[in-house]
Amino acid sequence: MVLPGLPAVPGARAVPGARGVPSALSRGVANVAERAQLPPSLAISTVIFALRPGHEGCPTLWMPLVRRVREPFRGQWALPGGPLTAAESLEDAARRNLAETTGLAPAYIEQLYAFGGLRRAHRDEVGAQRVVSIVYWALVRADETALAGQTGLAGEQENVAWHPADPAHGGPGTLAFDHREIVDYALWRLRSKIEYAQVAYHLLGEMFTLAQLREVHEAVLGRSLDPANFRRQLKGTPHLEATDHYLEGGRHRPPRLYRYTGPRSL
Amino acid sequence: MVLPGLPAVPGARAVPGARGVPSALSRGVANVAERAQLPPSLAISTVIFALRPGHEGCPTLWMPLVRRVREPFRGQWALPGGPLTAAESLEDAARRNLAETTGLAPAYIEQLYAFGGLRRAHRDEVGAQRVVSIVYWALVRADETALAGQTGLAGEQENVAWHPADPAHGGPGTLAFDHREIVDYALWRLRSKIEYAQVAYHLLGEMFTLAQLREVHEAVLGRSLDPANFRRQLKGTPHLEATDHYLEGGRHRPPRLYRYTGPRSL
């Protein structure tokens, strides 16, 4: 079985690097027809996850979305994002966009994927410039979302709002562009990564009980975990330190508080 | 412990999408100073792995590199790559660049990462436009490399040559730009992925013995594996079909040939 793909080109010449300035950029660009021939432009978007109380009481994953005020997809919800300026790194651009659009500073951020399919632009937009999006995904703590949520995220706008990330928990089934697929992929990455990497801590505050940590895993994975086995597995985990404090106030034996001592961002 | 990062910007306004044409593109761009303010341009590079006999006899991972004929890093080896044209998807661009620069059509290809750090350009190049590279990694079968290798990969050039991927096996310790780090990251991805995904088959032909498959794993992982345990683990693997053929010619019991029946590209 042979893959679909380009056949070998025997007479082709080796083109090293070719990192110079594209020729189209050296000229002035006037009309729409020429704009379609432009090299793709770059944008940065971010999928931000936070834990908030879900519709059935148990915590679920939410994400902030931005309502589009222009065509295409005017009125629909989209991932926060914006263009990449020349003076910042990709991750810095993601953080800056996050702060500008949602007022959030994530505890964890990681590159997800570069989306550049040809069918990303809306069909009605003839001659629109093609956009390649480098998408990041990030985690913010629940207390941060509470603060930002009270003041309407970025301060005053109604064009930024939290939504459940998963359509199975009341999230929007469709988003602008291909953002629904992007969010699904980010969900998959988070669910994979929480099983082997120290990621769940970034959704919690400085100190937490093992039950809270288990709730984070349960909310992300979408299934309940055995408390005893969960505790046993964490016994061998590095960077998880038991403190001398206990969480009191519940009508049961007060659980011990733990602290994450590992790196705060990967 | 709080992450270093941008503080929340309370007065910031929500900037949805912003996927229009950057303003700098609407004007003619004349001088070098303005060029530094241009939005970053896009390039695609690919790390291609193939198994070839190593220096100690046992097969090791090799990759084709392209010698740079221009500054910066003139004369050094770099990953094959080139600019992204507007009419193709990211993966298609990677395949096309691969065919043009090396004459190879990979059996497996997957996006690795988007590199866009600010320190990627050479220091001597003042005002050079910033380049964001979307890097793919690919696997080609050994028989393909033998054919391409005999004719000098792309046909005639000495500017394309195979090198061991790992410096520990004789590979180049430094490459142009940040390509050494990129290759190391691709090696890490391959080593992680071979342990849980059906990836090793793409380095072999249509039919192979379990010993050959084990040699692939050993070469990638860099350690020897127990033949009996390796066989047992593959028993539970899907898409691995035993054929009625045996590989004869060795001076020992002829081993059974197997076939991979799963998808050829992920």
Next chain:
DNA sequence: TGAGTTCTTGTCAATGTGACATTAACTGTC
């Protein structure tokens, strides 16, 4: 025919995991 090689199957101990029982410690009520 027998030595040498690798293929192939089988065994055993150590380890990890899921399921579940049991004790510990606190709150609220009678």
Next chain:
DNA sequence: GACAGTTAATGTCACATTGACAAGAACTCA
């Protein structure tokens, strides 16, 4: 103050997975 109710924390057992290794099977070569 005893007791029920709740969750925390520990312990136990069966089962699956894994690493290490033994042993028979099947071929080639001298």
